[in-house]
Amino acid sequence: MSSEDQIGSSRFTFLNTNESKLSQPASKRMRAHITKANFAKRRQRLGKDNIKQKSKGKPTTRSQDIHVSQTTPKTTQALTIINTPSLSDISNLLISNRDIKAFHELQELIFLQGRHGPDSPSEAAWFNLVASEPVLLEASMAVAVRQWSPDELCQLKADNHSSNAVNILTQVITSTQARTDGVLAAILTMALGASLAGDEVAWRVHINGLCRIVQDRGSHGRYAVPSMLIDLVIEDCINSIFGFPRVYHESIIHSLTWWDDARILKIPTICAQVIQLRKIIDSHHHYHFDSPFIAKEIEEPLAILHYEARDLRDDKNSQIDSVGRTIELILYLLWPTHSSAYLTLLAGQLKDAICRYPVKRCVVMDLTSFQLIIGVLAAEEGSDTRRWFIDKISMAVRFMQRRGWERPLDMLETRFLSGIGLMGQIRSLWQELQA
Numbered sequence: 554m555s556s557e558d559q560i561g562s563s564r565f566t567f568l569n570t571n572e573s574k575l576s577q578p579a580s581k582r583m584r585a586h587i588t589k590a591n592f593a594k595r596r597q598r599l600g601k602d603n604i605k606q607k608s609k610g611k612p613t614t615r616s617q618d619i620h621v622s623q624t625t626p627k628t629t630q631a632l633t634i635i636n637t638p639s640l641s642d643i644s645n646l647l648i649s650n651r652d653i654k655a656f657h658e659l660q661e662l663i664f665l666q667g668r669h670g671p672d673s674p675s676e677a678a679w680f681n682l683v684a685s686e687p688v689l690l691e692a693s694m695a696v697a698v699r700q701w702s703p704d705e706l707c708q709l710k711a712d713n714h715s716s717n718a719v720n721i722l723t724q725v726i727t728s729t730q731a732r733t734d735g736v737l738a739a740i741l742t743m744a745l746g747a748s749l750a751g752d753e754v755a756w757r758v759h760i761n762g763l764c765r766i767v768q769d770r771g772s773h774g775r776y777a778v779p780s781m782l783i784d785l786v787i788e789d790c791i792n793s794i795f796g797f798p799r800v801y802h803e804s805i806i807h808s809l810t811w812w813d814d815a816r817i818l819k820i821p822t823i824c825a826q827v828i829q830l831r832k833i834i835d836s837h838h839h840y841h842f843d844s845p846f847i848a849k850e851i852e853e854p855l856a857i858l859h860y861e862a863r864d865l866r867d868d869k870n871s872q873i874d875s876v877g878r879t880i881e882l883i884l885y886l887l888w889p890t891h892s893s894a895y896l897t898l899l900a901g902q903l904k905d906a907i908c909r910y911p912v913k914r915c916v917v918m919d920l921t922s923f924q925l926i927i928g929v930l931a932a933e934e935g936s937d938t939r940r941w942f943i944d945k946i947s948m949a950v951r952f953m954q955r956r957g958w959e960r961p962l963d964m965l966e967t968r969f970l971s972g973i974g975l976m977g978q979i980r981s982l983w984q985e986l987q988a
């Protein structure tokens with residue numbers, strides 16, 4: 554090993570299998586997960602060396618623009634040590650986290666309304682989980698600070714929070730805490746951060762790790778996965794249709810073989826069929842297929858998908874309901890067969906489903922939500938429904954622009970290769986929203 558690698562090795566994470574309480578297969582899978590994460594971290598570190606050298610000068614972030622730059626919560630002070638904290642240290646951190654100071658700081662970074670109390674039992678459960686679980690709090694701060702501003706100081710602080718999260722995760726995965734709700738939520742949050750940063754390698758590492766822990770929970774008889782986590786994954790399947798999944802992957806759904814709602818297990822197949830249909834319709838715009846081909850390859854599968862999407866409607870489950878109605882709207886936008894008034898009515902039902910979400914969405918989740926984008930495109934110009942969807946995205950855009958992100962929607966647009974059909978409408982909307 555070179556001297557440079559030796560110096561950088563303290564940035565990496567390792568799994569102590571001697572004291573692990575995981576089964577041998579689970580330890581092996583977790584070791585592979587950490588090894589992949591280390592390689593991803595090393596590539597990121599090498600790419601950021603120049604930025605870190607520049608950061609030694611005077612920081613450019615104004616003190617009033619970012620709360621975290623001035624007041625470090627007690628948990629963060631304890632976690633910014635060079636060495637990985639021990640399990641006993643982590644137990645003490647759980648107590649200090651009850652101060653809630655760090656969580657309030659997180660709220661001010663990610664919510665338009667800033668610090669606020671929970672509006673539902675599910676939101677209260679989520680707030681309590683974040684506030685009491687150090688690895689989840691650090692992972693959440695890493696994403697929040699990174700998206701707060703493109704300023705170099707902000708990005709370095711985000712790196713620090715990310716390193717803290719990985720260090721804590723390395724400790725807890727060797728204990729009985731490895732399959733806790735907080736660890737699951739932390740890895741899901743890390744996957745979100747990697748997706749927003751465009752780091753596909755790290756994103757896949759986190760998604761694979763999440764699937765393995767869910768499977769491991771099932772093998773130990775712990776079938777229950779927090780509904781709030783499943784809700785996020787289900788909701789995000791719409792983003793996957795357009796090539797920008799944040800926390801969704803079909804393998805996560807496949808890991809839920811014991812889930813008691815069979816409709817959830819159908820979602821990967823439905824999404825894959827919508828993607829295939831979208832590609833065929835885009836090709837039709839280019840080549841103008843004949844009527845027999847259209848009937849067989851477009852209209853027939855379209856009718857089946859409409860039936861499958863309507864089967865997802867559910868007033869008692871807002872996430873599944875919103876997915877079903879969004880897919881219906883996508884199908885109508887891809888191949889118009891109904892009036893604009895009907896699409897506006899359906900978009901209004903989608904709005905109602907989103908308003909019933911048990912946990913509020915943060916600014917970045919609204920900014921990158923394809924459900925909101927589809928709502929805008931489906932609703933009639935000048936309708937109250939369209940204005941609601943426009944306002945949700947526009948407020949997120951303006952929030953990001955005030956923090957220095959001149960064109961925040963570019964993180965979505967740069968991944969779009971096609972500019973025809975529905976994809977072209979979406980790109981035009983983005984240009985309008987951040988003009």
